[in-house]
């Protein structure tokens with residue numbers, strides 16, 4: 001069984017009348033890349049601030065397991081953190097910034113130099129070491145900030161929106177950067193709005209809205225949770241048997257595109273197998289294609305239905 005490194009149990013955090021995090025439970029496994037998703041104000045940064053010990057939960061429990069010991073927040077020397085409010089020194093050069101943060105984390109000069117050279121090369125920043133940071137583009141500053149977060153080879157890396165401000169090519173570089181951290185055995189938690197990137201590299205994820213978990217798990221687990229994430233389009237040679245259609249597709253959603261083309265929306269693998277067994281009873285299948293919702297579509301669907309649900313609950317409370 002995979003080992004949970006971070007366990008959050010029924011954690012809540014309230015600011016004035018805002019429930020930023022509401023009875024939230026989830027776990028992050030050692031060595032995985034875990035993504036926090038959700039609209040602005042969903043509670044992602046509030047959650048992260050509790051994980052790193054900047055604030056305490058009002059209720060519930062955060063438990064971090066490291067080398068057989070348990071902590072209520074991630075110990076600073078085991079943590080690599082890219083905060084929401086970036087904090088580098090604009091007047092100082094890239095090298096001064098990087099060496100400063102390496103020293104702050106107790107990395108030897110020699111080791112720091114080795115790591116810095118390696119990552120500057122990976123992020124195409126070699127040759128710019130002696131430029132003041134503020135003269136770099138926003139994207140390049142972001143890359144320097146990412147490097148400062150991991151120079152000391154932390155066990156847990158938390159990156160608040162690592163893709164923000166980066167062009168598509170540099171976003172791909174960050175995906176490779178994350179894959180490399182994982183390969184080195186680090187556990188990575190990141191928040192992001194770039195669904196295509198998350199879909200590519202996150203092992204598991206949690207979609208938050210109004211401080212609650214709306215979807216949670218691997219991409220395939222999320223597909224099953226959301227329902228209707230898989231569509232089959234089936235064309236029949238000749239007309240299909242309408243009577244058999246009504247009889248057999250009891251609780252499975254379908255629509256007819258043309259007289260001989262059927263579109264079936266499926267919630268899970270059981271429904272997929274059921275539908276595949278029914279199709280030959282409807283006629284001679286000529287062509288079949290399938291499409292799955294991507295993360296972006298699932299995100300929109302889940303948030304929409306969570307908002308509606310919240311509104312219904314609010315009006316029934318009145």
Ligand SMILES: Nc1ncnc2c1ncn2[C@@H]1O[C@H](COP(=O)(O)OP(=O)(O)OP(=O)(O)O)[C@@H](O)[C@H]1O
Pocket residue numbers: 015016018019020038039040041042043044045046047
């Ligand atoms: N220090 C604070 N004081 C008051 N309200 C706060 C504070 N921090 C967060 N909030 C509120 O808590 C809610 C959650 O905010 P949070 O920053 O955690 O969301 P987020 O998911 O990180 O959003 P974003 O994607 O915009 O960064 C919001 O309504 C926000 O206004």
